[in-house]
Amino acid sequence: MLVQLLVSGIAVGSVYALVALGMTILYRSTTVVNFCHGEFFMLGAFGVVVAQQLLGWSYGVSIVFALVLLLAVGVLTERVLIRPLRNAPFVTLAMMTVALSYLLKGVSRFFYGREVVPLPPLLAGEPIELGGAVLFAQDALIVGFTAVVVAGFFVFFQRTQLGKVIQAASQAPRGASLVGINVPLLRNAMWGVGAVMGAAAGILIAPNTLVYPDMGGHMLIRAFAAMCLGGFGSFPGAVLGGVTLGVLENLVGGFVSSALVEITAYLVIVAVLVLRPQGILGEGRSVRA
Amino acid sequence: MRELTSSPALPRVARNLAAPSRERALRRTALAATLVVLCVLPFFVNDYVQFVINTMIVYCLVAVGFNVVIGYLGQLAFVSAGFFGVGAYATGLSMAHLGLPFPLAAVIGTLAGGLVGGLVGLPALRVRGHYLAIISLAVGEILRWVYVHAEAVTFGAGGFTLPDVRLGGQLLGDKGKYYVFLAAAVAAIAATSLLLRSRFGRAFVAVRNNEPAAASLGIRVKRVKVIAFAWSGLVIGLAGALYAALNGRVSPDSFGLAQVLLHFAIVMIGGLGSLLGSVLGAVLLTGAPELLRNFPGLEEIVFSLMLIGVLFFMPKGLGGLVARTVPLARERLFRSNGDA
């Protein structure tokens, strides 16, 4: 049973890691905490639903559609809502993202009301047996995809020239722009990337959780928990925190009580922020006052 | 010493004292007139409108209480729904389990809000900025989980109905509730106003602006923060108590993220740091046409667009707008000669 819990935990944790990674990209590039990220996640799933069911496109095309849509949403959000406020205090920016989150939620609720839409899995077929545990194909896809993304991140940021340039631009924007790096464009692009990652996570997990307007809020807090646990603002922290949270939730559900699964993330947040605010991998970071 | 001021100091000082007294008299008259209107209101409205007005009063209280923490103290903490729920549950459960009459139960609800407020203030001492926002979200959700799962006490996900709301034996209808709500709200808002115009209000703003500077003036920053949270909890707890009586029911889904948006929207649109703004915002957003509620998601869309609009174009909200056009309405952080 323990192995099963671990395996399922890693699968769920991979989704948390993906969302947390996306949020960390946004935080690192613009120091904005994006309370709207859950809605990027939700819109990714809804994008596929709309393309498939309304426009009649195939699953694959619908996914591409949803990802492109969210790329546009991310880029637009940064350009229209975030950039004009870039010098505003943290509270104003946070509220802007909160307002946007409700706007997006309202829009999807407007069209989908009380419906909960099912989505077929991307990869169907026989579940895989892994040392006593069962792993569904979709879950394997999630873990695999996340692993690829994380590896890609590592390679990109640590090994490529562009990756290092982006890191420099996040840490020292003024210096970067003096050197000729187009910082606003970079930030814009990062928001696009972060949004796409959120959407990808939504698309991957939607077959398991079903698609409904409030699925974003639920995910947002778990992503926050992952970021706080792993170390807010740290990429490896986001991944570590996400996977750890997933495993923790499953362990709690399996050994203590299934009612507590829902609350695990909240308790993690409170515990981490009170006891060790910098999280497991704790890092120095710029915090808007 | 003459360069920085344009004319002799003394006559100016004397004139400053005289002008405000005319202002004060006008302000007093405006307040008195408003109170009179409010007292006779029930005679001119039907039951449905009365219910809406009662709801407005509840949200005025929420906004005023929330403003103390996010407007004056300037801490982004998503605590309002939490305090609101604690007040409502404490009140309703005291009536349902202990058979207490409404007035006493409401006091318990208010105090419970204050207690939770003070407790929430403690982590707020260690944690700030986005961490405070996140931890307050988490605490609010933990509370909601407790409401749903501690079924033996809280009646679980379906919520529960309150016993009859009575005052001195008399069953209170919507109009009866109105007078009770009005009295409670006027008292709480007046007390908050007095508090904000005292050294405590100034301390809140000083702490918001620059904590070391506030400390250098002798302000005990930690105490001030906990006080602000506790007071906010008291006022919003009272609002929760009234909310329970308003609907006659209490259930967990009234205290989730949707409430948070509503409270936020009211305070932001009304104007951070403006009590008058909070009242205006509450009236405006609660009185939003029923039309909004008939279509799912429409309320969220409209409120969030208004919020975005305010963030871009009107950062001081309605209160700021009114203060600019009607100098009478400017809110000061001190009480001067002749003030109550």
Added chain:
Amino acid sequence: MLDVSDLSVRFGGLTAVSGLSFSVRAGEVFTMMGPNGAGKTTAFNAIGGFVRATAGRVRFDGRDLIGLPPEKIASLGIRRTFQNNGILREMTVLENVLTGLELDTPSTFWGSALGLPASGRAEREAVAKARRMLAEMEIADLEDRSAGDLSFGQQRLVEIARALVAGARLIMLDEPAVGLSPSERAHLATTLRELARTGIAILLVEHVQDLVMAVSDQVLVLNYGKRIAQCVPAELKNNAEVLEAYLGHA
């Protein structure tokens, strides 16, 4: 009044201040000068309780200050100003000065909230005190102006008024001349000298030469966290170590 002996402040491996000693007497204007990074602001913050001193003693009227939090130090009669953001820009001048009376206003929490007469009286007295202070500094007609709308010179005066309104006996000013025009600086200098004449001790951190020369009774020059010279302003330009600190090797 203020005795600093052997003050040292270390951050991890970095020594910001080392073995600093000096005294400030009542009615004296004592200025700390030095190149950027010399440690003056750190020493300043250590005296005020904002930074923990690693070694040494700071005594005010014989009372030990090390380890006391800033609020406690304020209650002993010491106030300071800040380089940026000390003043509350959204508040009016009067409201700003009133925040200086936190320790001097005996209104209680519940007394204020319930509007009890004693608290109301305490508040009104505070307002009267604040107005008297503004009149003394000759900025009474700025009372109702929003502090953010004032010129830097006026803001400094408001900050000083706020520091003095509760009867502080030692005020610490952190680079008050920053952003001031020459005439504002002259006005500030006159104000400071008049304050010193009333017996208030003034500890100043400053760069700006003409203010330092016009105002100081004693100047202490720091570099690399250590005192390199202490003298009256007139002797500064003859001091070799001072010149070297500012100009590099001559």
